Amino acid sequence: MLYDGAKVLTGIIIGLAFFLSPFIYNAGKPYKKPEPKLTEKAKKAGECVASKAFMRAWHMQLLDEWRNEAVRNAERYYNPRRLAREMTLDKRLFDQWRHYVSDGTRRYIPETEKIYEKSLENTCFDCHYNKSKFCDECHNYLGVHPYCWNCHIEPEEKK
Protein backbone atom coordinates (compact mmCIF):
# COMPACT_ATOMS: atom_id res chain seq x y z
CA MET A 1 0.00 0.00 0.00
CA LEU A 2 1.08 3.50 -0.73
CA TYR A 3 1.51 5.69 2.30
CA ASP A 4 -0.06 9.13 1.94
CA GLY A 5 -1.41 7.99 -1.42
CA ALA A 6 -3.55 11.07 -2.01
CA LYS A 7 -0.68 13.50 -1.43
CA VAL A 8 1.76 11.55 -3.57
CA LEU A 9 -0.70 11.18 -6.43
CA THR A 10 -1.57 14.88 -6.29
CA GLY A 11 2.13 15.64 -6.45
CA ILE A 12 2.63 13.36 -9.44
CA ILE A 13 -0.34 14.88 -11.24
CA ILE A 14 0.89 18.43 -10.62
CA GLY A 15 4.36 17.43 -11.75
CA LEU A 16 3.04 15.81 -14.91
CA ALA A 17 0.84 18.80 -15.67
CA PHE A 18 3.83 21.09 -15.27
CA PHE A 19 5.98 18.88 -17.44
CA LEU A 20 3.33 18.60 -20.14
CA SER A 21 2.23 22.23 -19.98
CA PRO A 22 4.04 23.30 -23.18
CA PHE A 23 2.38 20.45 -25.07
CA ILE A 24 -1.03 21.25 -23.63
CA TYR A 25 -0.54 24.93 -24.32
CA ASN A 26 0.28 24.36 -27.97
CA ALA A 27 -2.20 21.53 -28.57
CA GLY A 28 -4.59 22.18 -31.41
CA LYS A 29 -2.65 25.13 -32.73
CA PRO A 30 -1.71 24.67 -36.35
CA TYR A 31 1.92 23.95 -37.06
CA LYS A 32 3.41 27.03 -38.65
CA LYS A 33 6.32 26.37 -40.89
CA PRO A 34 8.81 29.22 -41.00
CA GLU A 35 8.72 30.79 -44.43
CA PRO A 36 11.56 33.17 -45.04
CA LYS A 37 10.66 35.59 -47.78
CA LEU A 38 12.98 36.75 -50.49
CA THR A 39 13.09 40.38 -51.46
CA GLU A 40 12.43 41.41 -55.05
CA LYS A 41 16.12 42.03 -55.51
CA ALA A 42 17.05 38.57 -54.22
CA LYS A 43 14.45 36.94 -56.46
CA LYS A 44 15.75 38.83 -59.43
CA ALA A 45 19.35 37.93 -58.69
CA GLY A 46 18.32 34.27 -58.60
CA GLU A 47 21.58 33.15 -57.03
CA CYS A 48 23.35 33.50 -53.75
CA VAL A 49 27.00 32.98 -52.94
CA ALA A 50 26.19 29.28 -52.70
CA SER A 51 23.26 27.00 -53.41
CA LYS A 52 20.02 27.39 -51.50
CA ALA A 53 20.38 24.05 -49.74
CA PHE A 54 23.90 24.90 -48.70
CA MET A 55 23.01 28.33 -47.44
CA ARG A 56 20.05 26.99 -45.53
CA ALA A 57 22.18 24.46 -43.70
CA TRP A 58 25.57 26.10 -43.43
CA HIS A 59 25.26 29.88 -43.71
CA MET A 60 26.52 30.26 -40.16
CA GLN A 61 29.71 28.33 -40.90
CA LEU A 62 30.16 30.32 -44.09
CA LEU A 63 29.74 33.60 -42.23
CA ASP A 64 32.15 32.43 -39.57
CA GLU A 65 34.77 31.61 -42.21
CA TRP A 66 34.12 34.93 -43.88
CA ARG A 67 34.63 36.99 -40.79
CA ASN A 68 37.88 35.26 -39.92
CA GLU A 69 39.23 35.57 -43.43
CA ALA A 70 38.19 39.16 -43.95
CA VAL A 71 39.21 40.42 -40.53
CA ARG A 72 42.23 38.31 -39.76
CA ASN A 73 43.71 37.27 -43.12
CA ALA A 74 42.85 40.32 -45.23
CA GLU A 75 41.04 38.07 -47.70
CA ARG A 76 38.28 40.42 -48.64
CA TYR A 77 36.75 38.73 -51.64
CA TYR A 78 35.00 35.47 -52.16
CA ASN A 79 34.72 33.37 -55.26
CA PRO A 80 31.80 30.96 -55.06
CA ARG A 81 32.48 28.85 -58.12
CA ARG A 82 33.88 25.75 -56.57
CA LEU A 83 31.76 25.87 -53.50
CA ALA A 84 28.52 26.36 -55.39
CA ARG A 85 29.26 23.47 -57.70
CA GLU A 86 30.26 20.99 -55.08
CA MET A 87 27.94 21.70 -52.29
CA THR A 88 24.94 19.71 -51.27
CA LEU A 89 23.91 18.86 -47.77
CA ASP A 90 26.21 15.87 -47.98
CA LYS A 91 28.32 15.58 -44.86
CA ARG A 92 31.27 14.23 -46.76
CA LEU A 93 31.24 17.18 -49.11
CA PHE A 94 30.89 19.51 -46.22
CA ASP A 95 34.02 18.06 -44.68
CA GLN A 96 35.78 18.59 -47.95
CA TRP A 97 34.60 22.12 -47.99
CA ARG A 98 35.79 22.68 -44.45
CA HIS A 99 39.15 21.33 -45.48
CA TYR A 100 39.11 23.46 -48.57
CA VAL A 101 38.45 26.69 -46.75
CA SER A 102 40.84 25.95 -43.94
CA ASP A 103 43.90 25.15 -46.01
CA GLY A 104 44.17 28.74 -47.13
CA THR A 105 44.24 28.12 -50.86
CA ARG A 106 41.38 30.45 -51.65
CA ARG A 107 43.36 33.64 -51.69
CA TYR A 108 43.25 34.21 -55.42
CA ILE A 109 40.27 35.32 -57.42
CA PRO A 110 39.94 34.08 -61.02
CA GLU A 111 39.17 36.97 -63.34
CA THR A 112 36.20 35.47 -65.07
CA GLU A 113 34.22 34.73 -61.94
CA LYS A 114 31.70 36.82 -60.15
CA ILE A 115 33.20 37.73 -56.83
CA TYR A 116 31.60 38.85 -53.61
CA GLU A 117 32.85 41.02 -50.82
CA LYS A 118 32.86 39.12 -47.57
CA SER A 119 30.60 41.46 -45.71
CA LEU A 120 27.32 41.08 -43.91
CA GLU A 121 26.33 44.71 -44.41
CA ASN A 122 27.57 45.16 -47.95
CA THR A 123 26.87 41.78 -49.50
CA CYS A 124 24.24 39.78 -47.59
CA PHE A 125 22.06 42.75 -46.71
CA ASP A 126 22.40 44.13 -50.19
CA CYS A 127 19.88 41.54 -51.33
CA HIS A 128 18.37 40.38 -48.05
CA TYR A 129 17.32 43.75 -46.71
CA ASN A 130 14.28 42.22 -45.01
CA LYS A 131 15.78 40.88 -41.79
CA SER A 132 12.46 40.45 -39.99
CA LYS A 133 10.98 38.36 -42.81
CA PHE A 134 14.15 36.54 -43.82
CA CYS A 135 16.60 36.02 -40.97
CA ASP A 136 14.26 36.28 -38.02
CA GLU A 137 11.67 33.97 -39.56
CA CYS A 138 13.74 30.83 -38.92
CA HIS A 139 15.84 32.17 -36.05
CA ASN A 140 12.73 32.88 -34.00
CA TYR A 141 11.17 29.56 -34.93
CA LEU A 142 14.25 27.71 -33.75
CA GLY A 143 14.78 29.94 -30.76
CA VAL A 144 18.30 30.90 -31.76
CA HIS A 145 19.51 34.38 -30.99
CA PRO A 146 22.65 35.12 -32.96
CA TYR A 147 24.40 38.19 -31.59
CA CYS A 148 25.51 39.40 -35.02
CA TRP A 149 23.08 42.28 -34.69
CA ASN A 150 24.68 43.63 -31.53
CA CYS A 151 27.24 45.23 -33.81
CA HIS A 152 26.29 44.62 -37.43
CA ILE A 153 23.59 46.95 -38.56
CA GLU A 154 20.55 45.49 -40.25
CA PRO A 155 19.00 47.49 -43.09
CA GLU A 156 16.12 49.76 -42.28
CA GLU A 157 12.85 48.14 -43.21
CA LYS A 158 9.79 49.94 -44.44
CA LYS A 159 6.92 49.14 -42.14
Added chain:
Amino acid sequence: MITRRKFLKILGTSAIFGIGGKITLELIAPGQLEAQPLSKDKKTQWAIAIDMKKVDDDLLEKCIEACHRYHNVPNIPGPKGLKWIWKEDFEHAFPEQENIYVNEEIEKMHFPLLCNHCDNPPCCRVCPTRATFKREDGIVMMDWHRCIGCRFCMAACPYGSRSFNWGDPRRVMEDPELKRLNPDFPTNRRFPTRTKGVVEKCILCYERIDKGEVPICVETANKIKEGSFIFGNILNPESEIRKILRKRFALRRKPELGTGPNVFYLI
Protein backbone atom coordinates in the same frame (compact mmCIF):
# COMPACT_ATOMS: atom_id res chain seq x y z
CA MET B 1 60.23 1.88 -7.09
CA ILE B 2 62.34 4.96 -7.62
CA THR B 3 65.45 4.95 -5.55
CA ARG B 4 66.90 8.00 -3.90
CA ARG B 5 69.94 7.69 -6.12
CA LYS B 6 67.81 7.54 -9.28
CA PHE B 7 65.69 10.45 -8.16
CA LEU B 8 68.75 12.62 -7.55
CA LYS B 9 70.09 11.65 -10.98
CA ILE B 10 66.88 12.77 -12.68
CA LEU B 11 66.86 15.94 -10.63
CA GLY B 12 70.45 16.71 -11.52
CA THR B 13 69.96 16.08 -15.23
CA SER B 14 66.83 18.21 -15.26
CA ALA B 15 68.68 21.00 -13.49
CA ILE B 16 71.40 20.96 -16.12
CA PHE B 17 68.85 21.23 -18.89
CA GLY B 18 66.96 23.83 -16.91
CA ILE B 19 69.97 26.07 -16.41
CA GLY B 20 71.01 25.64 -20.00
CA GLY B 21 67.45 26.06 -21.25
CA LYS B 22 68.21 28.72 -23.76
CA ILE B 23 71.36 26.95 -24.98
CA THR B 24 69.57 23.61 -25.23
CA LEU B 25 66.73 25.09 -27.22
CA GLU B 26 69.18 26.89 -29.48
CA LEU B 27 70.72 23.50 -30.23
CA ILE B 28 67.40 21.80 -30.89
CA ALA B 29 65.68 24.64 -32.75
CA PRO B 30 68.06 27.45 -33.60
CA GLY B 31 66.52 30.90 -33.77
CA GLN B 32 63.09 29.76 -32.68
CA LEU B 33 63.23 31.06 -29.12
CA GLU B 34 62.43 34.71 -29.64
CA ALA B 35 59.89 36.39 -27.44
CA GLN B 36 58.75 38.43 -30.40
CA PRO B 37 60.37 37.54 -33.67
CA LEU B 38 60.79 40.41 -36.09
CA SER B 39 59.71 39.61 -39.57
CA LYS B 40 62.65 40.19 -41.87
CA ASP B 41 60.91 39.83 -45.21
CA LYS B 42 58.18 42.35 -44.54
CA LYS B 43 57.24 44.18 -47.68
CA THR B 44 54.50 46.51 -46.61
CA GLN B 45 54.02 48.80 -43.67
CA TRP B 46 51.37 51.42 -44.20
CA ALA B 47 52.20 54.78 -42.73
CA ILE B 48 50.87 58.32 -42.69
CA ALA B 49 52.87 61.53 -42.83
CA ILE B 50 50.99 64.65 -41.78
CA ASP B 51 52.23 67.95 -43.14
CA MET B 52 51.74 70.33 -40.22
CA LYS B 53 52.35 73.31 -42.52
CA LYS B 54 49.17 72.48 -44.40
CA VAL B 55 46.99 71.37 -41.51
CA ASP B 56 44.78 73.75 -39.57
CA ASP B 57 42.09 73.30 -36.94
CA ASP B 58 39.28 73.41 -39.43
CA LEU B 59 40.80 70.63 -41.54
CA LEU B 60 41.41 68.52 -38.43
CA GLU B 61 37.83 68.91 -37.28
CA LYS B 62 36.62 67.76 -40.68
CA CYS B 63 38.95 64.73 -40.63
CA ILE B 64 37.85 63.75 -37.16
CA GLU B 65 34.21 64.08 -38.12
CA ALA B 66 34.69 62.11 -41.34
CA CYS B 67 36.45 59.28 -39.51
CA HIS B 68 34.00 59.09 -36.65
CA ARG B 69 31.01 59.24 -38.94
CA TYR B 70 32.42 56.60 -41.26
CA HIS B 71 33.11 54.19 -38.41
CA ASN B 72 30.04 54.91 -36.28
CA VAL B 73 32.05 56.30 -33.39
CA PRO B 74 29.45 58.04 -31.24
CA ASN B 75 30.04 61.39 -29.63
CA ILE B 76 29.86 60.72 -25.89
CA PRO B 77 31.13 63.54 -23.68
CA GLY B 78 33.18 62.96 -20.55
CA PRO B 79 35.52 60.17 -19.49
CA LYS B 80 33.45 57.48 -21.20
CA GLY B 81 33.97 59.07 -24.60
CA LEU B 82 35.34 57.26 -27.63
CA LYS B 83 37.93 58.49 -30.07
CA TRP B 84 39.79 57.14 -33.08
CA ILE B 85 41.46 60.35 -34.15
CA TRP B 86 41.66 63.48 -32.06
CA LYS B 87 43.69 66.65 -31.74
CA GLU B 88 46.18 67.66 -29.14
CA ASP B 89 48.65 70.50 -28.65
CA PHE B 90 52.41 70.14 -29.01
CA GLU B 91 53.18 69.92 -25.30
CA HIS B 92 50.86 66.96 -24.79
CA ALA B 93 51.43 65.23 -28.10
CA PHE B 94 55.22 65.26 -27.69
CA PRO B 95 55.88 65.40 -23.94
CA GLU B 96 59.37 63.95 -24.37
CA GLN B 97 60.49 66.99 -26.37
CA GLU B 98 60.74 68.96 -23.10
CA ASN B 99 61.17 72.26 -24.81
CA ILE B 100 60.70 75.06 -22.34
CA TYR B 101 60.78 77.81 -24.91
CA VAL B 102 58.85 76.52 -27.87
CA ASN B 103 58.50 78.11 -31.24
CA GLU B 104 55.28 80.09 -30.93
CA GLU B 105 53.86 78.79 -34.15
CA ILE B 106 54.35 75.18 -33.11
CA GLU B 107 53.12 75.84 -29.59
CA LYS B 108 49.77 76.91 -30.97
CA MET B 109 49.46 74.04 -33.42
CA HIS B 110 47.02 71.21 -32.95
CA PHE B 111 48.31 67.82 -33.94
CA PRO B 112 46.01 65.06 -35.14
CA LEU B 113 46.67 61.97 -33.05
CA LEU B 114 45.65 58.44 -33.94
CA CYS B 115 46.86 54.88 -33.60
CA ASN B 116 50.50 54.78 -34.71
CA HIS B 117 50.30 51.26 -36.16
CA CYS B 118 53.63 50.54 -34.48
CA ASP B 119 56.31 48.24 -35.85
CA ASN B 120 56.47 46.66 -32.43
CA PRO B 121 53.02 47.16 -30.96
CA PRO B 122 52.82 46.63 -27.19
CA CYS B 123 49.04 46.26 -27.38
CA CYS B 124 49.39 43.10 -29.49
CA ARG B 125 51.86 41.58 -27.06
CA VAL B 126 49.50 41.86 -24.13
CA CYS B 127 46.23 40.88 -25.80
CA PRO B 128 45.23 37.53 -24.26
CA THR B 129 42.85 36.55 -27.06
CA ARG B 130 44.80 37.96 -30.00
CA ALA B 131 41.85 40.17 -30.71
CA THR B 132 44.36 42.83 -31.60
CA PHE B 133 47.13 41.75 -33.89
CA LYS B 134 49.48 43.06 -36.53
CA ARG B 135 48.50 42.36 -40.09
CA GLU B 136 51.02 41.47 -42.76
CA ASP B 137 50.70 44.96 -44.21
CA GLY B 138 51.52 46.51 -40.84
CA ILE B 139 48.06 47.56 -39.75
CA VAL B 140 47.48 47.01 -36.04
CA MET B 141 44.11 45.44 -36.49
CA MET B 142 41.27 44.69 -34.11
CA ASP B 143 38.97 41.70 -34.29
CA TRP B 144 36.03 42.92 -32.24
CA HIS B 145 34.50 39.46 -32.37
CA ARG B 146 37.26 38.28 -30.08
CA CYS B 147 37.75 41.22 -27.73
CA ILE B 148 36.81 40.34 -24.17
CA GLY B 149 37.27 43.86 -22.84
CA CYS B 150 40.14 43.16 -20.44
CA ARG B 151 41.72 46.52 -21.38
CA PHE B 152 45.30 45.25 -21.15
CA CYS B 153 45.89 46.87 -24.53
CA MET B 154 44.72 50.22 -23.20
CA ALA B 155 47.25 49.98 -20.40
CA ALA B 156 49.96 48.92 -22.83
CA CYS B 157 49.43 51.58 -25.48
CA PRO B 158 51.64 54.58 -24.69
CA TYR B 159 49.66 56.82 -27.05
CA GLY B 160 46.19 56.62 -25.55
CA SER B 161 44.88 55.46 -28.89
CA ARG B 162 42.37 53.05 -27.46
CA SER B 163 38.90 53.64 -26.10
CA PHE B 164 36.64 51.36 -24.15
CA ASN B 165 32.92 50.92 -24.67
CA TRP B 166 31.62 51.39 -21.14
CA GLY B 167 28.13 50.90 -22.48
CA ASP B 168 26.44 49.82 -25.67
CA PRO B 169 27.26 52.53 -28.21
CA ARG B 170 23.71 52.21 -29.51
CA ARG B 171 22.42 53.73 -26.30
CA VAL B 172 22.99 57.07 -27.99
CA MET B 173 19.93 56.26 -30.08
CA GLU B 174 17.71 56.15 -26.99
CA ASP B 175 19.30 58.32 -24.30
CA PRO B 176 17.77 61.79 -24.90
CA GLU B 177 20.90 63.67 -23.82
CA LEU B 178 23.18 61.63 -26.10
CA LYS B 179 20.67 61.51 -28.92
CA ARG B 180 20.90 65.27 -29.16
CA LEU B 181 24.65 64.93 -29.83
CA ASN B 182 24.22 62.01 -32.24
CA PRO B 183 21.00 62.70 -34.11
CA ASP B 184 21.67 60.35 -37.02
CA PHE B 185 23.57 57.50 -35.33
CA PRO B 186 24.50 55.02 -36.80
CA THR B 187 25.99 57.34 -39.37
CA ASN B 188 27.31 54.65 -41.72
CA ARG B 189 25.01 51.68 -42.08
CA ARG B 190 27.60 49.83 -44.14
CA PHE B 191 29.99 49.55 -41.19
CA PRO B 192 29.23 47.85 -37.87
CA THR B 193 29.00 49.56 -34.52
CA ARG B 194 30.75 48.03 -31.55
CA THR B 195 29.13 46.60 -28.48
CA LYS B 196 29.41 46.98 -24.73
CA GLY B 197 32.70 45.87 -23.20
CA VAL B 198 34.83 46.08 -26.35
CA VAL B 199 37.92 48.19 -26.94
CA GLU B 200 38.12 50.14 -30.16
CA LYS B 201 40.64 52.27 -32.01
CA CYS B 202 41.76 53.38 -35.44
CA ILE B 203 42.19 50.39 -37.75
CA LEU B 204 43.65 52.48 -40.57
CA CYS B 205 40.49 51.80 -42.63
CA TYR B 206 41.66 48.26 -43.36
CA GLU B 207 38.47 47.53 -45.29
CA ARG B 208 39.12 50.48 -47.57
CA ILE B 209 42.78 49.52 -48.02
CA ASP B 210 41.73 45.98 -48.94
CA LYS B 211 39.60 47.51 -51.69
CA GLY B 212 42.46 49.68 -52.91
CA GLU B 213 41.28 52.94 -51.33
CA VAL B 214 43.12 55.19 -48.89
CA PRO B 215 41.98 55.77 -45.30
CA ILE B 216 39.08 58.16 -44.91
CA CYS B 217 41.09 60.77 -42.95
CA VAL B 218 43.67 60.88 -45.74
CA GLU B 219 40.98 61.19 -48.38
CA THR B 220 39.13 63.93 -46.49
CA ALA B 221 42.25 65.94 -45.70
CA ASN B 222 43.55 65.80 -49.24
CA LYS B 223 40.21 66.91 -50.61
CA ILE B 224 40.45 70.04 -48.48
CA LYS B 225 44.17 70.60 -48.90
CA GLU B 226 46.13 68.53 -51.37
CA GLY B 227 49.20 66.89 -49.84
CA SER B 228 48.30 67.52 -46.20
CA PHE B 229 48.14 63.81 -45.36
CA ILE B 230 50.56 61.54 -47.21
CA PHE B 231 49.73 57.86 -47.05
CA GLY B 232 51.94 55.08 -48.33
CA ASN B 233 54.16 52.10 -47.84
CA ILE B 234 57.04 53.18 -45.63
CA LEU B 235 59.12 50.14 -46.66
CA ASN B 236 59.10 51.11 -50.31
CA PRO B 237 61.94 53.61 -50.83
CA GLU B 238 60.23 54.96 -53.93
CA SER B 239 56.92 55.70 -52.23
CA GLU B 240 55.66 59.24 -51.90
CA ILE B 241 55.88 59.13 -48.13
CA ARG B 242 59.53 58.10 -48.21
CA LYS B 243 60.31 60.83 -50.72
CA ILE B 244 58.81 63.51 -48.48
CA LEU B 245 60.52 62.12 -45.39
CA ARG B 246 63.85 62.43 -47.19
CA LYS B 247 63.19 66.12 -47.72
CA ARG B 248 61.42 67.23 -44.57
CA PHE B 249 62.10 66.95 -40.85
CA ALA B 250 59.53 64.80 -39.10
CA LEU B 251 58.59 64.03 -35.52
CA ARG B 252 57.08 60.81 -34.24
CA ARG B 253 55.36 60.36 -30.93
CA LYS B 254 57.51 58.80 -28.19
CA PRO B 255 59.92 56.94 -30.50
CA GLU B 256 62.26 56.42 -27.52
CA LEU B 257 59.91 53.70 -26.26
CA GLY B 258 60.91 51.48 -29.16
CA THR B 259 57.43 50.87 -30.44
CA GLY B 260 58.30 52.13 -33.90
CA PRO B 261 55.36 54.45 -34.55
CA ASN B 262 54.32 54.93 -38.18
CA VAL B 263 52.63 58.29 -38.04
CA PHE B 264 54.99 61.10 -38.97
CA TYR B 265 54.46 64.78 -38.28
CA LEU B 266 56.28 66.95 -40.81
CA ILE B 267 57.26 70.14 -39.01
